[in-house]
Structure formats: structure tokens, C-alpha cells
Amino acid sequence: MHRRLALLAVGLALGLLSIAAIAAAADTPPEIPLTLDKNQFQPSEVKVKANTPFVLVVTNKGAKAAEFESKDLRVEKVVPAGKTVNVRIRALKPGTYAFFDDFNKQATGRIVAE
């Protein structure tokens, strides 16, 4: 009984390890640019592949600090004026995820995962 449990645990651990290894090998998530200029996100709709992690490369071309925020994605990231910040986003299920500039609520956009 104990042996079977031990085997199961080892098997599980190996399985998890291999999954982690595969994930690490494939860990070059695609970079998707997003620019904030004149209080608007460009593009305002970002299309991404569902179930694939990616990196949003957010550039703030405005003269004021911005905060890229998404309640749906649980992301809150300040982007100082003229700076670029990488925001890692985990694999998303198909759907729409809203984001906005928390320092200037007029600037909004959404990510569409499909």
C-alpha cells in the first residue's frame, strides 16, 4: 500500500517535472506591443491566442505617468512617461479582458483571446 502510494507520488512528481520542463523550454512568450499616446491605447483591441502566455510590451509615449491596470487580469503596473514596461500575462481562456489607464480613466482597451 505504502509502496503504491510512493510510486504514485514519484510518478506525479516526474509528470509535473516534465510538464514544467516543457513549459520552460517553450518559455519564450510572444511579445505584443501596446502604446499609450495622447490618452489612448494603440491598438485599443489587442488580439491574442487563447491558452498561450504572452508579454504585453507597454510603452507610454505621453508626458505623464500612466498605470496599466486590468481588474480582469489582476495587473497593476505603473508606466512612467516615456518608459516601456513588460507585463507578463498568463495563458488566457477565450474571452474579452478589459484594461485601462488607472491615472486617466478615459484611456481604455481590451484584450481579446481567441
Added chain:
Amino acid sequence: MGGAFVVTLREGFEAALILGIVYTYLQKIGAERHYSYATWGGALGVLASVWLGVLVTAFSGPLLDLGPDVIALCVIFVAVIVLTWHGYWMRQHARAVRGEVQSRIDAAQVTHRLWIIGLIAFTGVFREGAETVLFLWGLLTQATSPSGWASALGAFLGLATAAALGWTIFRGGRRISLQRFFAITSILLLLLAAGMLSTGLGRLEAMGVLPQSPTVWDTSFALDDHGFIGGFLGGLIGYRARPSLLEVGGYLVYLIVAGAMLFRSGPAAPRSRPTGGRVPAHSS
């Protein structure tokens, strides 16, 4: 101007609330001469905020893509721990501190260590501090035109309003009885800590440290958490329009465990705290 006002009011509100409670607490236990613990905590919180703000502005690169997130997470979980500890302590000693003023301070110094108060003040200020610093910095560099000045003025009015709210809590808190003050603030801090814990869990989920869990409900049509009231409730009691199972579960488990711990009037023997404040190492 209005936009800037709302941003700084919201960012400053939580800090003002916590500082107001902390100063009132010191006053209530008769430790006015130990206000410096709260003052130092708050001042160090401001310093740390400026430091982080400068760091984020001056540098970029992988460290700063992740660094601020990790710091934010640590602050969140430390805040949950110290708030829980403080609430528990207040509950345990609600009866004891009714006595002589000197014995109250002694009790606080011996069993509670006043530096916890300083740590609460620090996390309260630092949590939204760096953001506020960067926001203000951005506005000030723009304050060359009338509209730029108006925004900067609005931002400072927002902070001033938040500070006034904190002051009101302090003034009002002095009038109500010690028992009631302990009762109200322990519930308030409990909800605040539950909201923070659920925020922290949500962040860990988003970072891929914790597995993704399904969305439990969607009330964004009725009360959006992007909006003023929704955002305000989000900061105060942890309201989310589209929470995940992990966030809701963490919130409820915390409320039940910490609530049971707080409101079960037992002996003053130290019991173990809930394990909500664990920060798993980030591994990606």
C-alpha cells in the same frame, strides 16, 4: 482637475484610514507619547514610496518588470499579517486595557510591542505610496499650463481630503468609548485584511504561481470595480466585480478563521495565527 482629485483621494484613503486608526489606538491606550511609532512608520512609508518611484523611473529591464510586483505582494501579505495580529491583540486585551492608563501602555509594550503599530503605519502608506508618488511626479512635470496646474492642484486637494478623513477618524475616535472603538476597528481591519489577502491571492494567480480558478460571479453590470464606488469598496472591503474562486475562497476562509479567532472570547493565552500570510517563492 477632477480626475486627478479622484485618483489621489482613492490612493490616499486607505493610508489615511489606517493612520487615523493607529493614532486613535495609541491615544486610547494612553500612549500619546508613543505617537512617534506611527509617525516614523508613516514617514518611512513615504520615503520607501519615493525611493521605489525613483527606481522605477530611473531604471528599466527585467528586474523592474517583476520587482515592483514582488514588493507589492510582500507589502500586501505583511499587511495582512500585522493587521490580523493587531486585531487579535486588541480583542484579547479589550478588557485588560480598561484599567489604569499606565498598565495599558505596559500591556501594549510587553505583549504587543509598539513597533507593530509602526509596521502597520508603514504598510498602510507604502501600499499605494509609490503609485501616488509617480502620479504626482507626472503631474508636476506637466504643471506648465493652466490645465496642468489645475490637475496638480486637484491631486493635492485629493491627498488633503484623504488626510482630512484620517483626521476626522482620529477626532471622532477619541470621543467613542474604548470598547466600541476596539469593536468597530477590529471588524474594519478584519474586512480590510480579508480584501488584501484576496487581492494578493489574485495577483499570485495572475503571475502563474497559483493555479487559475474559475470566475465565481460577474456583477460588473451592477457595480463595476473600475468605477468610483466599486473601486472604493474594493479598497475597503475587497469588492470585486469578477472574482475568481481562489479570491472568494481565500476571503471567506480568512473571514471565518480570523473572525472565529477574534470573536471567540477565550483566555489570553497566545494561539497560532492563520496561515494566510505565506508568500510562496516566485519561480518563473
